[in-house]
Amino acid sequence: MSLKNDFLSGIIKENPVLVLMIGLCPALAVSSTAVNGFGMGIAASFVLICSNIVIATVRKYVPDQIRIPIFIIIISTFVTITDYVMQAYNPALYKQLGVFVPLIVVNCIILGRAEAFAYKNGVLSSTLDGFGMGIGFALVITVIGAIRELIGNGTIFGKAVFNPEFQPALIMILPPGGFITIGILMAFLHYFQNKAKEK
Amino acid sequence: MDSSSLFGILIASLLINNILLIRFIALCSFFGVSNQMETSIGMGMAVIFVMMMASAVSWLIYYFLLVPFDLVYLRTASFILTIAALVQLEEMYLKKYVPTLYRAMGIYLPLITTNCAVLAVAFLNIDYNYNFLQSMVYTFGVSAGYTLAIILFAGIRERVALAPVPKALQGYPIAFFTASLMSLAFLGFKGLFGL
Numbered sequence: 315m316s317l318k319n320d321f322l323s324g325i326i327k328e329n330p331v332l333v334l335m336i337g338l339c340p341a342l343a344v345s346s347t348a349v350n351g352f353g354m355g356i357a358a359s360f361v362l363i364c365s366n367i368v369i370a371t372v373r374k375y376v377p378d379q380i381r382i383p384i385f386i387i388i389i390s391t392f393v394t395i396t397d398y399v400m401q402a403y404n405p406a407l408y409k410q411l412g413v414f415v416p417l418i419v420v421n422c423i424i425l426g427r428a429e430a431f432a433y434k435n436g437v438l439s440s441t442l443d444g445f446g447m448g449i450g451f452a453l454v455i456t457v458i459g460a461i462r463e464l465i466g467n468g469t470i471f472g473k474a475v476f477n478p479e480f481q482p483a484l485i486m487i488l489p490p491g492g493f494i495t496i497g498i499l500m501a502f503l504h505y506f507q508n509k510a511k512e513k
Numbered sequence: 514m515d516s517s518s519l520f521g522i523l524i525a526s527l528l529i530n531n532i533l534l535i536r537f538i539a540l541c542s543f544f545g546v547s548n549q550m551e552t553s554i555g556m557g558m559a560v561i562f563v564m565m566m567a568s569a570v571s572w573l574i575y576y577f578l579l580v581p582f583d584l585v586y587l588r589t590a591s592f593i594l595t596i597a598a599l600v601q602l603e604e605m606y607l608k609k610y611v612p613t614l615y616r617a618m619g620i621y622l623p624l625i626t627t628n629c630a631v632l633a634v635a636f637l638n639i640d641y642n643y644n645f646l647q648s649m650v651y652t653f654g655v656s657a658g659y660t661l662a663i664i665l666f667a668g669i670r671e672r673v674a675l676a677p678v679p680k681a682l683q684g685y686p687i688a689f690f691t692a693s694l695m696s697l698a699f700l701g702f703k704g705l706f707g708l
Binding site for chain 2: 336338339342343382383386387390391393394397398412413416417419420421422485488489490491492493494496497498500501502504505508
């Protein structure tokens, strides 16, 4: 039961972007299309899961005082791997994501989970926590990307959905659209939470 | 105008590609500390200070250490550790020798280690192939742009806090709407000087 909780809490109840308000920069910056958002979600999840596993494995040997630099080195190792793998196998996506690939290293989600979860829990729960948080992050960022791409460009994952007369609102794929989309998503979440509380 | 001239770099990084509103870097601190004018100013000043130092050091490390020894793949790890160490050093130095400055921005210094803007600028300086002087001007533009945006944003948020906002929009959602409108305004700088 608790293992299932470790996995599920990251997806909705403690969703990193919408509830914990961390990892915002990549969530907004690369979500102009669903494909970019999905790519970023996968990259960050990979780093998150691997670093959670490694940190949970070595946590007994890590002295308390210098744990942060050690976490950062572990995380940056996986970020470098992601960086080079993406550059080699998907240069188009790499070009789109740009500086945000190396910036995964300072993504608060990853260091936050290392500190708050993987350092205190076993390998299995940390792996599940990594998967849950990773899926939660990838889900939100893909949804934001899909909404912006749909309204701003009339496509989803590059496929046209409206008939040709549809006039896309370009503003949605420009920076202001990112802010407003996440604002509206959060407002909906608040609205439903308030409703649930009233009951 | 030539976009690689120093003035062009400054304007482009300060207004046209404002790091917070157009490039979406360092948003956590943008929403986190912008509740009050005073803290925003402190944070802005601390960012200018740390970013200038961090860019200078990481530029030197990249071109005099990593490139000659063919260690470019260590870029991410070495930059983040340099910045973390630098922030620690600066904090200790200020505490001992410039206590007034330390009191003004001391509490913001540790926060800056995880401020992605500092690391982002270090990477961008390398990605754009800037020479040392260009990268310093670029860094100044970026950090001044950060300060400008966060101070303006704090000013608006102080007013919004007193306004009657619908219940579901209170707190962060309305802040995002505000940021969206500001970002729209900054988009207006696009095309300035034909950059």
